[in-house]
Amino acid sequence: MAVTAVSGMGTRSTPRLRRLEDERWLAMALLFPTALLLGLFIAYPFIEGVLLALTNQRVGIPGKWVGLDNFIKVWNDSIFRTSVWNTFWYTGVTTVFKLALGLWLAMLLNRHFKGKAIVRAFILLPFIIPTVLSTFAWKWMFDPTFSVINWSLFHLGIITQRINWLGDPDLAMASIITVNIWRGVPFFAISLLAGLQTISPELNEAAAIDGGGPANATHLFATYAYQIGIGTGLLSEGAAISLAMFPFLFLIVVVQLLYIRRVETR
């Protein structure tokens, strides 16, 4: 196939193709589609978002320049502070558990037994299934009246009263953490397993992007920013809230990049 296609091209001497012999031109051409899409849909809205955070725009009302007012307001907002604290707490706890349980699971899988391939394939399901949908399954399992978890604990003789899993704030946080760990453990286990099985464990860049969980860190901020920005229409404040988490994310990125560099040069 390749051979016929090569001869079919027959455009060897057009000036445009000759220009692609120069690595710099070729690189520019290859990076163009990426630069276009990322520029249009990330860089441009990002700058717009920053500018938006410096105004007092709401839905339907054009904003005026207010400088850092939104950030000061956000900083003094007790709900924001709670959500910062929750984010750190949540990310820290879930990461520790994912790592510990993931390592344990990886060790359990790191030997030969019948059906290993099937087990390995099935345990990743929590990670690949749409989070929104699996969260509903958990919400249904935690339902105050119809909880299957309550039923099981009751019949095992562990509890005598129903537990209102999502009604009590502390229990709700614990439940959310449980669901997040449930989703993350397979990923950690499979990644660690790959590390256990290869002779020189290499850190894959993409895995570092997706696994470490800056996306996780944004979770609670994100919920709050969404509520303010879309829920109540305070566009500029919503933008300020989501911008406020950028420095933290940036820190995580720097650490990850340094780590990748170190692994690569080793």
Next chain:
Amino acid sequence: MIEGALWRKWVFYNIPLILFVFVLLFPFYWMIITTFRPDGELYRPWNAANYMPFWTNNPTIEHIQYLFEETNFGRWMMNTMFIATVSTLISLFCGVLAGYALARLNFPYAGSLGTVIFITYLVPQTLLFIPLAQIIRNFELGDTPWSLILTYPTFLIPFCTWLMMGYFKAIPKELEECARIDGASRWKAMVYIIIPVAVPGILSSGIIAFTLSWNEFIYALVFLSSPDQKTVPVGVTSELIRGDVFFWGPLMAGALLGSIPVAIVYSFFVEHYVSGLTGSVKG
């Protein structure tokens, strides 16, 4: 095998492993059982007498029927499939080319460009969706699949690019040089020699990109509004929860059926998925 070793194997390996598998898969079992359980059994309090939570003797497909007859579930599936496929293809096209350039070509600022692409992955979606909604409106793409097809690549391209960079770096330089000595241009060496070698990597990134776009929620929630344009995660959430009332039967049926396409794609390419995730593609 000696007796002692056998019980030890059970206590330290088999039982923990069974527990892990049980906990990890139970929610899916619960989705399935709820999907086929009639409403009368579904809403029986947890401490009611004769309640059998783990099995039903009266399986029903009423919830699945409800899903297809009373909601646009079929449309949502088609929408999600279309959006996920096209945005994956776009991202693969961009990611493969960019990954090749960043990994194998010498040009000024190659390293910093790679870093910039990495950082774009971390710009929070929540910061972007408000200004993005404006852009989508200006292009008159609101409430169409294209609003998502064009925005999903913002998180898929960085991902594909980095995965492909790792993959391209692992292919020996000599392969290209041989082709060049045989008279192939740079461009042809890339298209006909290097990219075919990288097909496993392309498959890996494609599968992961597909699952990521199938699962996306925030943009789909913000950019789509009419019921027949929605994707599965958004449609199920917005149409099967009315106020405080959860329609648990259809909701679980929707969750189950909405998960099947990604599960199928995943099951066909498990090895590629796993290796893409963990970086062992570089073998």
